[in-house]
Amino acid sequence: MxxxxxxxxxxxxxxxxxxxxxxxxxxxxxxxxxxxxxxxxxxxxxxxxxxxxxxxxxxxxxxxxxxxxxxxxxxxxxxxxxxxxxxxxxxEEQIDKDPAKSIRTPKLEKKLPAHLEVNEMAQLLSMPDTKSWRNCRDKAILEVFYASGLRLSELVGLDVEHLNLSERLVRVKGKGGREREVPFNQFAAKAVQDYLDHPEREKVIKKVRLAPASGRAVRPVRVRGNPLFINYRGHRLSTRSVDRLVRRYVKAWAVKMGEDPKEFEHISPHALRHSFATHLLARGMNLRAIQELLGHELLDTTQIFK
Structure with a gap:
């Protein structure tokens, strides 16, 4: 055959x-x-x-x-x-009958918001090789997304001080300026700690603070807050950069798994938030608790995962 x-x-x-x-x-x-x-x-x-x-x-x-x-x-x-x-x-007349013609397609479950299955998420989280500080950062981003269900804007807005790694809690300001505390797991905590401890990250921060400006005397560069996730210039990552980052890893994962990347083009940072909520609900978590974790004002918004 x-x-x-x-x-x-x-x-x-x-x-x-x-x-x-x-x-x-x-x-x-x-x-x-x-x-x-x-x-x-x-x-x-x-x-x-x-x-x-x-x-x-x-x-x-x-x-x-x-x-x-x-x-x-x-x-x-x-x-x-x-x-x-x-x-x-x-x-091609190599067989007389089509063996699969009369076989029913497996009944697809109720359509949920775009998300990955549990095993697919586990595979995606293992994609960054963590050799460089940027890959450590990328792994931390993926882990925090899945462990906390943050919105893209909430994640890029995080400062280092917003995380309590010992208690595994992150303080975020969501829509309408509403603040909430969201727990995250030990894997996300370790990924963030590894990223923060990477010596190359500190070098980037020190370098950008002493960057020359137009050939004049060296002066500090103004950086708003103490951003958690930074680029090679030491500046806060933008929502667009993180969106591209996530999609790049999803595409690489799909290729590695022998899947068609086009089937996963809809998997965005928001889909990781959906994966977080869908998997919690599947494990039996109360819908009201998921609403609070996601920062939804109305329970009806959370009902889409049911």
Missing amino acids: LSQLKAFLEYLRLNRNLSVHTVRAYKSDLNQFICFRAKALRRSADQVPLTDFDRDAVREFLVGLYERGLSARSQARKLAAIRMFGQYLRR
Whole structure:
């Protein structure tokens, strides 16, 4: 079956005008199916015959995905890849019937605001390698977003003094000037501490405070507050910069996982806030408590996660 898959992927590249990432996603999903069948047949993947591509094999594969806890969305995507493969083989007259044609698409759960699943968030949080101070900063940003559910504007507005790392609390000023305290977990606390302790961060701050101005005598540069998240100039990161940063890591994660990045273009900093709320609700947290953490004035606003 691998030789037919290779021909199918070549067909997609040449005739369907699909992106490299989309073709890669098809390859990943179909390779998973073939490896699943190889394990069931106790053969190597290159020994799985095309005659094994039947309705029962596809159904068993979907059952396996369900038992592994994959989301209905992921199951549906893999089934769509199998269907397209079957349609291609049918047109090429290599099979008599399309094995997946009569198989129902897994019922998608009620549509929630854009968010990532728990395992997807865990993978995203592990993306920064933390070798440089900027990567330490990026990891801290991702961890704080997911651990506290802050709005983008709230996160970029944080000063170092707004965090109590020992108590794992952050004080934020939300919409309408309303202040609230939000707890965060030990992973976010460690990521922030590692970022603050990085020697390169202090060097950036000292350098910017003594930056020369137009060839005149050295004078301090005015920096408002004591911003927590800074750029290489020592200035507070803008909302636009953080938005780009998050989207860059989401894209890199999608590519690493063999997914089509276009499917995750909607994942923004606000989607990390949604992930925070959705996962808390799934674990049984009271909706009113989530409302307070998110800083929603009305409970109706929080109801979208229910």
